[in-house]
Amino acid sequence: MSMLGLKLETDPRWARLVQENIPALLTDHAWCEQKAASNAVSTITRFPEHLDLVKALTRIAVEEIEHFGMVVEKIEARGWKLGFEEKDPYIGELSKFIKRGGDRPAQLVDRLLLSAMIEARSCERFKMLSQRLSDEDLRVFYHDLMVSEAEHYTTFLGLARKYAGRIDVEARWAEFLAFESQIIQSYGKNEAVHG
């Protein structure tokens, strides 16, 4: 059975692939944290009228940048380099599902559900890394981050429900989960958090 509502578990072959290229995983992971921080800031910028949302996402943005710094320290401690940022095709595909038009509550709910979705999948991937990587320090690291991703997932879903107005968040979330289970089938083939 899957975590946080996800319909499809990651194939353990993905973890074996990652094990062979930890430097690539860590560079990709660092930029995932940066992208998550930037996304939280972007949501703040679009919806400043909701102060509770702004405060919750500010805390998340701070944590994501702190996590970026922690990943950079793991890279440095191993004598590796932080590579350049690259696009995340999984997030790109998932983003196509959110409503760009429509009223503001619908746009906000979709942004928050997209963030919850990414946190859920990242959490599931980190759990697998915490169980399967050979580097014990990284296993502990990914366990701690898995907990943090689960908290962020809960925050995003809670905010979506709080600001839903007349939108049926549970129905929309079910649509997100179904869509994600379709696209994730093409992944699991490279050494990236959402690869």
Add this chain to the structure above:
Amino acid sequence: MSMLGLKLETDPRWARLVQENIPALLTDHAWCEQKAASNAVSTITRFPEHLDLVKALTRIAVEEIEHFGMVVEKIEARGWKLGFEEKDPYIGELSKFIKRGGDRPAQLVDRLLLSAMIEARSCERFKMLSQRLSDEDLRVFYHDLMVSEAEHYTTFLGLARKYAGRIDVEARWAEFLAFESQIIQSYGKNEAVHG
């Protein structure tokens, strides 16, 4: 005499203008912090090969987002609203001075000097607010932030010197200061941190 090498002090009439519209100041200030965080992240994204730079700018990005959150709390405590982000014409004008082409060290040094310049002017403006606002809580707040801006200024200038290679940082910094003293003459006329 001026602070941190600045050639022109802000006219105290700016502080009197701001005093009449503190809600506008706080909204503008919150977004200044957000822009500063985003700018630090952008520099990290462009120059990931320098791990010391990445680590220093990660700390600054975290602090700027924390400051954003602190300004939001000041707004909320007064029962006001966070308005929408707007462009900062001062930063826009100043940004035209930096080299977009050229080799990577020159681009990096210019980005860092631009950041140092903005921190220096913000520091000078915050000092004036810490001395002249009628709200004591905000006077203390701006005093604390003035100290933080001065530290960031020192960090940015230090990084520019560290990664300068063959570039004469002191000469380039003098050019920045001269340019800033030209453009700042048109400002001081609205209720914004760099207004």
